[in-house]
Amino acid sequence: MxxxxxxxxxxxxxxxxxxxxxxxxxxxxxxxxxxxxxxxxxxxxxxxxxxxxxxxxxxxxxxxxxxxxxxxxxxxxxxxxxxxxxxxxxxxxxxxxxxxxxxxxxxxxxxxxxxxxxxxxxxxxxxxxxxxxxxxxxxxxxxxxxxxxxxxxxxxxxxxxxxxxxxxxxxxxxxxxxxxxxxxxxxxxxxxxxxxxxxxxxxxxxxxxxxxxxxxHELGGEPVRIFGRQYPSHSPLRHYYLFRNAVALIKRSYIPWTWKSTELVKFPFRLAIYGLFLQPRLSHLRMAFVGIWHGLTGRMGRLDRS
Structure with missing residues (x-):
């Protein structure tokens, strides 16, 4: 109710x-x-x-x-x-x-x-x-x-x-x-x-x-089914923030290595899913890699798309 x-x-x-x-x-x-x-x-x-x-x-x-x-x-x-x-x-x-x-x-x-x-x-x-x-x-x-x-x-x-x-x-x-x-x-x-x-x-x-x-609670957009399993999908922009923030947190000393190790394992699988199964593929991959770069270089806050 x-x-x-x-x-x-x-x-x-x-x-x-x-x-x-x-x-x-x-x-x-x-x-x-x-x-x-x-x-x-x-x-x-x-x-x-x-x-x-x-x-x-x-x-x-x-x-x-x-x-x-x-x-x-x-x-x-x-x-x-x-x-x-x-x-x-x-x-x-x-x-x-x-x-x-x-x-x-x-x-x-x-x-x-x-x-x-x-x-x-x-x-x-x-x-x-x-x-x-x-x-x-x-x-x-x-x-x-x-x-x-x-x-x-x-x-x-x-x-x-x-x-x-x-x-x-x-x-x-x-x-x-x-x-x-x-x-x-x-x-x-x-x-x-x-x-x-x-x-x-x-x-x-x-x-x-x-x-x-x-x-x-609905997590993300419409799920995508891959090899019989449902995965939450997001826009390319959300994938930018997901990858950027994951990298940024991995760099922080107070974040436990238990979580960091899990994220590092997930990285290649996420990239494969976004690049192969979500449209437009290149846009998803591009924003993911931009996010990784910005996380490494410390560029945080809202993405300035200009």
Missing amino acids: SLGEGGDSSADSSTGIVVVFYRPDAACVRRANRYANAGHCVVVDNTEKLQSPEQLGLDERIVYVANGANLGIATGINQGVEVLLKTGCASALIFDQDSEPSCLLLATLPELLEEQTRRGKRVALIGPAYEDARLGGVAPFVRFGFLKLQRVSPVGAQPLEVDFLISSGSCINLAAWQEIGPMDDALFIDFVDLEWCVRARARGYAVLGAPGLRLA
Whole structure:
């Protein structure tokens, strides 16, 4: 059950919600308006064209931040969290504009976070398992391992310690946020959530998966089937950021070698998939190699395509 138009979740009032917009459609606005019933809600809009909240049709209870430019997912989340910190929120639920959380998720994640911190556990964030029907259903949680990620089935009643969670659907402990620091603006998009989770764990905080909760989430564009297996696809531009940020993170000393080794193993397979199975092939390959070069040379932030 999703949060209804007039419904109310039992999420604590000290929990806020951050949604990052980019060229939203009416469905995105409708989803954001539902969050206004769940507590403090901030919408950060990275759309290039400036619009007022009234023009978009946003609920008047929502705090609207219009950037007038695509500043990236990291900056958008950071801006939203800063607003929630000023309102005194203790935690922040983060959602993509197309996320469809249930009432159960909205209410339970903050409660689980509070329960864990009450027990004295240092928790940075907690999040559900995501479910993408196009890619075979519920995805496992992930721990890093040399040359291969360790996949952890989302089963049981107790939160599971993992190495990272995707940002959409996660509930961040804002007391921990102030010690760990904001998301890395320079990454712009891709691996933003992973880098923050690694930084959190390096400071002694736990990243927890809630195995009993699910979030419907579509990872990337329409999947491509290769030798009977579905792989998420992205635009050539997204592949630029994926390769650039992977290289940039591999160069950073605090990123564990367990993750670095896994990414290095994946590089040739990703290049083969993008170059052989995605159209236009040359564009995908070109942007991937430009990303690798920019990662090596330290060119970060938003790609200037001029």
